[in-house]
Amino acid sequence: MTTAQQTDFLVYDRALGMTVMEGKGFYYPVDTVAGKDDRLYVISRSKEETTRGIRVTICDLDSGYYGNFGGYGFSGGQFVWPSCASVDSQGRFFISDERLHRITAYDPEGNYLFHWGEQGPGEGQLDTPSGLAFDSLDNIFVADTYNNRLQKFTADGKFVRTIGGNSPEGVSLPWGLAVDSHDNVYAADFGNDCVKKFSAEGEFLARFGGPGRGNGQFNKPASVAVDKDGYIYVADWGNERVQVLDDEGNWISTLRGEATLSEWANNFLSINQEEAAARATADLEMDIDYVVDDPHEESSHIEKYFWCPSSVRLDSRGYLYVTETNRHRIQVYRRNE
Numbered sequence: 001m002t003t004a005q006q007t008d009f010l011v012y013d014r015a016l017g018m019t020v021m022e023g024k025g026f027y028y029p030v031d032t033v034a035g036k037d038d039r040l041y042v043i044s045r046s047k048e049e050t051t052r053g054i055r056v057t058i059c060d061l062d063s064g065y066y067g068n069f070g071g072y073g074f075s076g077g078q079f080v081w082p083s084c085a086s087v088d089s090q091g092r093f094f095i096s097d098e099r100l101h102r103i104t105a106y107d108p109e110g111n112y113l114f115h116w117g118e119q120g121p122g123e124g125q126l127d128t129p130s131g132l133a134f135d136s137l138d139n140i141f142v143a144d145t146y147n148n149r150l151q152k153f154t155a156d157g158k159f160v161r162t163i164g165g166n167s168p169e170g171v172s173l174p175w176g177l178a179v180d181s182h183d184n185v186y187a188a189d190f191g192n193d194c195v196k197k198f199s200a201e202g203e204f205l206a207r208f209g210g211p212g213r214g215n216g217q218f219n220k221p222a223s224v225a226v227d228k229d230g231y232i233y234v235a236d237w238g239n240e241r242v243q244v245l246d247d248e249g250n251w252i253s254t255l256r257g258e259a260t261l262s263e264w265a266n267n268f269l270s271i272n273q274e275e276a277a278a279r280a281t282a283d284l285e286m287d288i289d290y291v292v293d294d295p296h297e298e299s300s301h302i303e304k305y306f307w308c309p310s311s312v313r314l315d316s317r318g319y320l321y322v323t324e325t326n327r328h329r330i331q332v333y334r335r336n337e
Helices: 264-269 271-281 293-300
Strands: 009-017 028-032 040-044 056-057 065-069 082-087 093-097 102-106 112-114 129-134 139-144 149-156 161-164 174-179 185-189 196-199 204-208 223-226 234-235 243-246 251-255 308-314 320-324 327-334
Touching: 009 264, 028 082, 028 320, 028 327, 082 174, 093 129, 093 139, 102 129, 112 129, 129 185, 129 243, 139 174, 149 174, 161 196, 185 223, 185 234, 234 308, 243 308
Parallel strands: 028 308, 082 129, 129 174, 174 223, 223 308
Antiparallel strands: 009 327, 028 040, 040 056, 056 065, 082 093, 093 102, 102 112, 129 139, 139 149, 149 161, 174 185, 185 196, 196 204, 223 234, 234 243, 243 251, 308 320, 320 327
């Protein structure tokens, strides 16, 4: 049942984070974005019925911790159901809120600046926005998820154009977004089990993948990233894996995950000796006769594997950050060069 893991393109580097409802750690994280200085902004969304734990954590690749901001609420700077984020050329951090149907901006330290957006189906209105991505001119693309389209705005919320919509070349429940070096926009098309590519002007350019569990196929893709060489990274959420495609959509590699303990987790276990002792005797790669042939079943039992990989993001150095919601951590990979 296990998908063969390719090791010739990406190399596992380290894990970040641990399970914490407040403070230093993550709690059901859904997205990770690298700022201008490669500091990381990690969105913890918590669970549906739990308002505690919702926040953005600032950290870095070396497990440095710089605090939290945001939190549950309805006023400026707060959020109810945060989803995705992006950073503009000034280093300002923007976050989407699916429940408040708005986009909120912060300075690099997490101080609230402004927000915009209102619910509705019209041009410039939003319904459950998720993915965000900036182009080279600081226009922002928004995955307008329940309106089944992408929209392009200026950073302060002025409507520019609609992309996709209800057509064969459109999108269904778009989620994560990415922009390449030519300002083309890529959408993780959650509802159509594929990735769609559009020009900055909204012209449909390509469709990559389709439904399935084979190489280059997807099951509810949640996020997409594109590097400087045009390689496309996809969080294949429903298949509990990450796939890499070339710039023409040809399959290159598949990752299932190979996490080790993070620095924060090691520090926690060094203090909590009883938990460390219990972990030392646990079977972390148990051999199970699965009743259901489902990647979710395997990932939920094998700790090193991705479990709900909701986001793939790149920093300026080319490190790939895979955010795992159900294991409250980030797995980090780098190119094998």
